[in-house]
Amino acid sequence: MxxxxxxxxxxxxxxxxxxxxxxxxxxxxxxxxxxxxxxxPNGAGKSTTIEILEGYRDRSxxxxxxxxxxxxxxxxxxxxxxxxxxxxxxxxxxxxVREQLRHFAGLYPNPRDVDEVIxxxxxxxxPRTPIRKLSGGQRRRVDVALGIIGNPELLFLDxxxxxxxxxxxxxxxxxxxxxxxxGTTILLTTHYLDEAAQLSDRAGIIAGGRVVAxxxxxxxxxxxxxxxxxxxxxDGVLREVRTPRPGELVARLAAAGEPDRLEVIRPSLEDIYLxxxxxxxxxxxxxx
Amino acid sequence: xxAATMKRAVSPARIIPDGLSRIRYxxxxxxxxxxxxxxxxxxxxxxxxxxxxxxxEASFGPPGDEVSAAAYYLPAMLAAGVLLSGLQNMSIxxxxxxxxxxxxxxxxxxxxxxxxxxxxxxQVLVTGILQAALLIVVAVVAxxxxxxxxxxxxxxxxxxxxxxxxxxxxxxxxxxxxPRSGKSATAVIIPIVLVLQFISGVYIQFSAxxxxxxxxxxxxxxKWLAQGMRAVFLPERFEAxxxxxxxxxxxxxxxxxxxxxxxxxxxxLTFRWIRKDS
Numbered sequence: 352m353x354x355x356x357x358x359x360x361x362x363x364x365x366x367x368x369x370x371x372x373x374x375x376x377x378x379x380x381x382x383x384x385x386x387x388x389x390x391x392p393n394g395a396g397k398s399t400t401i402e403i404l405e406g407y408r409d410r411s412x413x414x415x416x417x418x419x420x421x422x423x424x425x426x427x428x429x430x431x432x433x434x435x436x437x438x439x440x441x442x443x444x445x446x447x448v449r450e451q452l453r454h455f456a457g458l459y460p461n462p463r464d465v466d467e468v469i470x471x472x473x474x475x476x477x478p479r480t481p482i483r484k485l486s487g488g489q490r491r492r493v494d495v496a497l498g499i500i501g502n503p504e505l506l507f508l509d510x511x512x513x514x515x516x517x518x519x520x521x522x523x524x525x526x527x528x529x530x531x532x533x534g535t536t537i538l539l540t541t542h543y544l545d546e547a548a549q550l551s552d553r554a555g556i557i558a559g560g561r562v563v564a565x566x567x568x569x570x571x572x573x574x575x576x577x578x579x580x581x582x583x584x585x586d587g588v589l590r591e592v593r594t595p596r597p598g599e600l601v602a603r604l605a606a607a608g609e610p611d612r613l614e615v616i617r618p619s620l621e622d623i624y625l626x627x628x629x630x631x632x633x634x635x636x637x638x639x
Numbered sequence: 640x641x642a643a644t645m646k647r648a649v650s651p652a653r654i655i656p657d658g659l660s661r662i663r664y665x666x667x668x669x670x671x672x673x674x675x676x677x678x679x680x681x682x683x684x685x686x687x688x689x690x691x692x693x694x695x696e697a698s699f700g701p702p703g704d705e706v707s708a709a710a711y712y713l714p715a716m717l718a719a720g721v722l723l724s725g726l727q728n729m730s731i732x733x734x735x736x737x738x739x740x741x742x743x744x745x746x747x748x749x750x751x752x753x754x755x756x757x758x759x760x761x762q763v764l765v766t767g768i769l770q771a772a773l774l775i776v777v778a779v780v781a782x783x784x785x786x787x788x789x790x791x792x793x794x795x796x797x798x799x800x801x802x803x804x805x806x807x808x809x810x811x812x813x814x815x816x817x818p819r820s821g822k823s824a825t826a827v828i829i830p831i832v833l834v835l836q837f838i839s840g841v842y843i844q845f846s847a848x849x850x851x852x853x854x855x856x857x858x859x860x861x862k863w864l865a866q867g868m869r870a871v872f873l874p875e876r877f878e879a880x881x882x883x884x885x886x887x888x889x890x891x892x893x894x895x896x897x898x899x900x901x902x903x904x905x906x907x908l909t910f911r912w913i914r915k916d917s
Contacts (some may be wrong), residue, residue: 427749446670
């Protein structure tokens with residue numbers, strides 16, 4: 352394998368019929384073995400981007416390479432190398448879990464073991480249950496199982512844990528970590544910022560059809576976005592100060608007596624994300 | 640992953656094995672889907688039973704050669720079965736699969752469109768043959784219908800049936816793009832199928848229809864399919880009641896083939912795994 356990225360996106364644009372500009376120049380790359388999270392509010396262009404990479408949609412401009420191939424020209428051999436977990440599924444589900452997985456395994460040249468995959472997604476108690484009789488969360492696990500049954504080099508996960516309970520989400524994270532250990536490259540979209548922080552190496556925040564921030568999870572937004580916030584109430588007024596040395600400030604405050612409702616906040620990925628989305632929205636409201 | 644770890648190649652050689660795997664998968668799914676079993680598979684049998692019981696006192700055909708209602712309606716219901724199993728089932732099924740995400744999921748796998756269609760047509764063939772066998776067995780056992788002894792008639796049955804099933808299945812693929820959503824599929828397809836059955840001599844004796852309606856029906860394949868089935872199962876003297884006084888098997892062949900070609904072209908031009916950019 353060469354060192355060329357698994358996914359390379361340059362200047363990607365997409366204009367829908369009717370003139371809606373969904374993507375206005377998106378750039379990012381995903382290296383082999385990396386997990387990359389694409390974050391952004393609904394309608395920001397996440398799904399459009401991922402569907403262009405998967406070959407479901409044609410782009411209006413820019414360059415895209417997935418596993419060295421332009422998705423608009425990808426054939427069966429190309430499709431055999433990645434797995435897709437789509438955002439939602441409402442299929443009739445007349446097949447049982449094992450029948451469904453066995454059938455899909457048969458479509459790939461080098462599939463994973465069916466029972467192993469069933470166990471990996473935690474459905475070992477349900478192999479003979481028709482899919483339509485499973486709960487929503489269990490059906491989602493079947494989706495994930497179908498995404499990995501072909502032993503993919505690259506896995507697309509579009510909001511994979513929507514509808515999961517907290518325990519199921521933890522189990523799913525464990526499954527993803529196992530795939531990461533096997534060297535699978537993963538592109539993840541999610542609305543759960545803790546999930547992105549837990550699973551991914553790097554993230555891109557997409558808003559208004561553009562990537563507004565891109566980088567390693569713990570560096571996203573730069574150091575200034577991570578400056579801790581000290582918050583307290585003084586004379587009934589909420590006070591907030593950002594400082595790289597919160598301990599010093601707290602000590603000074605405490606010297607004048609116990610501060611009311613004192614908090615030290617280290618911005619989480621979620622805080623940083625919301626900061627970006629808010630500033631993007633303000634930028635759009637100001638006419639250029 | 641290197642090429643050496645590949646157990647099997649992804650190539651055109653996969654089209655047939657994947658297609659056979661799809662047939663098994665589709666047939667299993669078909670029989671687990673309660674409404675398709677009833678409205679497609681058993682419907683002609685239900686209608687045959689109703690006609691046979693309702694008109695059990697009546698007889699059909701020229702004096703001296705009268706047959707029972709069951710014998711008279713057997714060819715019509717065989718033709719209806721081919722239309723339902725082929726066109727109705729196929730078009731609704733594919734439209735629903737497009738609506739519920741099945742096709743989108745398949746589009747993301749190495750499965751070839753050709754394998755998918757082999758699976759669909761195979762499913763229609765398997766269920767259509769079972770349906771025809773069931774109709775014939777019930778007609779004979781329950782209603783005492785006598786089957787034609789001549790091998791030539793059964794040879795005619797074989798080609799009329801196979802050509803009918805495949806033509807209807809291909810037309811079903813072509814029609815599957817008509818409903819704008821999976822939910823509307825039944826509402827769009829069933830009226831088409833129902834009207835065709837009424838004007839094509841399935842429920843109503845064809846010769847009893849006004850000539851202009853007969854001409855309209857003659858454009859569509861079901862009229863010819865039903866006529867071909869009558870040629871197989873009804874006594875020879877019934878031939879006089881047909882348009883032009885003959886079974887016109889050549890007409891059955893030509894019209895079916897024309898529709899087969901039209902269906903193939905429409906299916907080839909319009910079928911998409913998903914509606915891109917909608």
